[in-house]
Structures are given as C-alpha cells and as structure tokens.
C-alpha cells in the first residue's frame with residue numbers, strides 16, 4: 001500500500017498533531033477528544049461557529065494552554081515533556097499573530113520588525129538591518145521603514161506585524177482572524193501574502209478565520225470546529241460540496257440552520273402579550 005502524500009492530513013511526520021485532546025478553562029471543557037493533524041508546508045484553515053474553540057486550538061499549539069488529557073505534538077515532540085528552555089526553543093520556531101497588527105506604537109516600522117531579532121539573537125546591527133529590510137521587502141513595505149505605526153493604514157500595520165512574525169524565520173505561523181476589519185483590497189493583499197509567504201518560505205500556516213471566500217482561496221485544508229469538536233474537514237472544494245448542514249450554513253452564510261439565529265426565548269405571543277397562534 002502506498003503512503004499518503006506529504007501534504008495530506010494523513011501524511012506521516014506532520015508538524016503538529018493533536019492526539020485525543022480534551023481541554024478547557026477551569027472546569028469547563030471547551031475541546032473534547034480532538035484529533036487534528038497539520039501537514040508541513042501547507043495552509044490549514046480553522047473555521048466554524050463563534051466560540052467553537054478555534055483560538056483555543058492555537059493556544060494549545062503555542063502551549064499557552066495545557067490539555068486536560070491527550071497530547072499536543074510539535075515536530076514529533078509532546079509539548080508537555082519540554083522544560084522551560086525546550087518550550088522557549090519550540091516557541092521560537094512559531095510565529096503567532098494573535099493580535100494581528102498589535103505593534104509597539106512608539107517604535108518605527110523598522111524597529112518593530114527588528115525587535116525579535118534584537119531580543120532573541122546576538123546578530124550584529126548590520127545583520128539586523130539587512131534582515132529587517134528583507135522581511136519588510138517580502139511584505140512590500142521596505143519603503144515604509146521609518147514610519148510610526150500611527151502613520152500606516154490598518155492593512156499596512158498587519159503586514160508590518162507579519163514581517164515581525166517572520167523575522168526569526170519560523171516554521172509555523174498561526175494567524176487569528178487575519179482579515180477581520182479589512183477592506184476587500186487589503187483583505188485580498190493579506191490573503192495573497194499569507195499564501196505567498198507560505199509557499200516561498202515553506203512555512204506551515206494555521207489560519208483562524210470567518211471569511212470563507214478569502215480563506216478558501218488560500219487554504220489547502222479546511223477544518224470546521226463547532227461545539228468543541230471537529231465536525232468536518234477537507235479541501236475547500238470538498239467543503240463547498242459538503243452536504244453537512246452546518247458546513248452548508250457556514251459556507252453559504254445562512255443566518256439560520258444548525259446554528260440558530262434566535263437565542264432560545266419564550267414564544268412570541270407570550271412576550272408580546274398577544275393571543276392566538278401568532279409567531
């Protein structure tokens with residue numbers, strides 16, 4: 001029997017693997033018995049209902065949250081087995097854009113991107129200079145190096161944050177809602193950038209997003225998370241063709257379906273004090 005291709009979620013040796021993970025906050029379970037594989041060098045999208053647990057998956061991978069049971073494997077190593085130095089080293093291999101665009105407001109664009117290099121390496125300033133300009137060039141902002149964050153647009157600020165996230169050449173980048181609040185052009189620029197960086201640098205990317213069109217354009221694999229479980233997964237084409245009512249509702253942007261528009265409430269006639277069968 002031939003083995004699955006390296007970009008398949010069934011491929012051996014994935015960069016990240018959640019094995020039967022249950023986790024939550026306090027006593028509250030948010031993800032239950034989740035198994036998830038993130039293949040190397042691909043863009044994996046996490047989509048699904050609000051509060052379903054997508055950001056929690058990112059927190060697990062960054063070990064900002066420990067599972068109650070199960071294992072979170074990064075490059076074949078259970079994150080729970082790492083000591084502080086090991087965890088620090090693993091995190092250096094990850095870029096996390098939890099607050100895309102959260103730049104240091106009193107530092108220039110250049111110094112924002114230089115920050116992780118100065119903080120985590122002993123590189124000479126000449127080397128830092130060249131690396132920063134390379135990263136800024138990759139996001140199309142070499143010419144904006146001297147501006148302050150307050151002098152760039154929201155879309156540009158996200159690209160600066162992206163340049164900062166790739167400053168240390170991570171193997172993985174996690175994006176939490178990279179398109180939120182962007183106009184259609186900036187959204188398209190951000191999406192193309194995520195995909196191009198992924199391909200050019202061989203980075204593995206996890207994108208949490210609600211924007212179906214942009215996300216489906218760049219994702220190799222889409223995972224739907226709802227109510228703490230993975231309810232569907234496959235290629236964007238497979239998700240568009242899915243007959244699963246929840247996936248259909250989400251992909252089609254329907255207000256009602258398995259996820260209800262109405263919060264459970266008393267019958268209308270009761271609240272409005274009308275008799276009869278009015279609804």
Ligand SMILES: Nc1ncnc2c1ncn2[C@@H]1O[C@H](COP(=O)(O)OP(=O)(O)OP(=O)(O)O)[C@@H](O)[C@H]1O
Pocket residue numbers: 025030048049050051052053054055056057
């Ligand atoms: N720090 C926390 N403490 C307690 N509960 C939390 C915490 N963070 C998240 N939760 C809860 O865990 C559940 C999953 O949250 P999570 O942020 O992972 O969902 P999400 O799928 O990313 O949602 P959204 O799309 O709305 O951002 C939610 O019910 C949320 O209220």
